[in-house]
Amino acid sequence: MSVPARVHVPGFPNTAAARAKLDESFDARFGHGFTPGKFDPETSMIAVVQERPDAQRLTLSSDFKGSQVDALAERVRQRGFDLVEVDLHEKNAVIAHLTPEARAIRARLASFLKVRPWEVEVCVELDPDNPRIVDLVQVLRSPETGTDAEKRLAVWRAAVLVIPGAHADWRIEEDLVSGRVVLERRDPLRLPQRVPLADLTIDFDPDLWDFIPHGQDTGARVVGQKLSVPHGLVAGETGAGKSYFLLAHAVGALSRGHDLIVVDPTKNAVDFTPLHPWCAAVAVTTLPEARAVIETVYAERVRRQKVLQAHGIGFWAKLPADVRAAEGIRPVTVIIDEAASLLEDSSANLSALDKDDPLRVEFEQDRVAKTIIRLYLGKLGREARNVGIHMVLGVQRPDTSFLPGEFRANIGQKVQLKVPGSAPMAPESLRMLFPGQFAPEASDLLGRLGDMPGSGVTMAEGGAGVAAFRVAYEDALRLPALLEARGVPRAQKWEIMQPESPTPATLADPFEGFSDDPFADFGDDPVPPRRGAESPPVPAEFSLDDLLDHPQPPPSDASAF
16 A cells, blocks of 8 residues: 555644544554654645654563674674664564654754663654755654653753754644653744833823733833733743733823822832832732732722712723712722732741730731732622723632632732743643643743743633744832822822721820820729719718618619610
8 A cells, every 4th residue: 555745634722642543543544653754734734754664573582681783783784784772671672764854853852861872763854955954853762861841851951952954943842641742843933032012112191001911022112911801810930020020001091191009018109119109009018018909909809889870880990080970980000920929828826926926916917918919809800891990910829728719710810920940841831820721832932942031821712822022121219209200190199998906006195195004094993983973972981761761763774684
């Protein structure tokens, strides 16, 4: 039976797992020894490649040992073949005619992995238009590189660089079931070298409230958040550029007429210090302070909802302009940096401390504040979009411990930033931000970013796909001049609610206003006065006759006792 050079596979997803499954189909259709090669998405055609040309199986003697394999490989080479595989348990070996390219790449990968060449099996394809360029390398068999997905990915990202002409932007994908690893050439990812924040900052215009720019993608197109996606989450470890991302979001919101509120008691909002005059409210010190700000934001949501109901309108921007002006209704951006510190449940046990110990008091205050913050952030996530309140949360790594499923369901804009030079992130660690097929795509793009500072990937609600981008940047100390140049007015400060129940740390001194001795004004044997302004004094000594002279009326309501 003749084997075609290519077959038509419409809708082929071009993943390592899909290739392994198609390989089984090829075995049934063409016989063993053929595997899927290069896929052309424009024509939906995939190459049919022979894995082991002119393969032969050799039977080894029953006493053949591993120490004899090198000698066997040399004898096979002298006969013009390559030793492809050795099975010491079954006492057989496979030899074949490898192409020069496959032989050389197999040797390089084996050397990198510190194994013998016959322990690695590859299938190599060259660019049909330029046979000097390697197009695709499929590692069909190789030693186990570990159980940690991120470490395995890091190994293959380093291994790909031993292939002639390869670079860090090659596509790398692994099928955990078959063990197949796909290394595919593609053009390098090119992001703008620098994206000045000033270039994305418009002159003050509240009518353009519904889009906040964050940076530019590979085509220098502006990437940002449409506020039809109400809330956002940006993840990035120290050094990834999360603070610059949040500053860019803040400046974009201010230039579009938003009230800006910043909550960051972990770092005292120091990254936002130059913007404080433009912030309607800032929580910079304690968790109770953060609680008060979040409660105030929710109270504003309630107030705005009542205005909408009074006018029979469901969305704040559809209110008449004069009503919005009179009621002070404009979009609100709430930035919560290091959100995990506000949302993680406190598990410390301080019962050994006295209940009045300052450390225990502070811990209890923080625990109560976190509980209330989690409650209100959940409610804002569900209820705030139609009244124009939008949250952006910054975290180092997203985790279900402080981002439960219902909360994540209300976050549409998701961003993962990458620390320059850090190890690649496996798809498994990205599925909280990028579900389904988007996790491998995000992992791949993050791996291609290499040492680019201030870069990451983003995906908007609606499944439009994952895009790499570079965050817009400006020195924080120059942001006030930028805002003033764009005509952005300074903030009208919000009046922040205080928690209803005073905490022990805030109770006033009950003896304030008294002399040094609070009981100095009383006599040696004081008699507490009865309730009532001018009641006659009760004599210190009295008889039963005194009581009978002034009989008391019976109570009118026995239930009072």
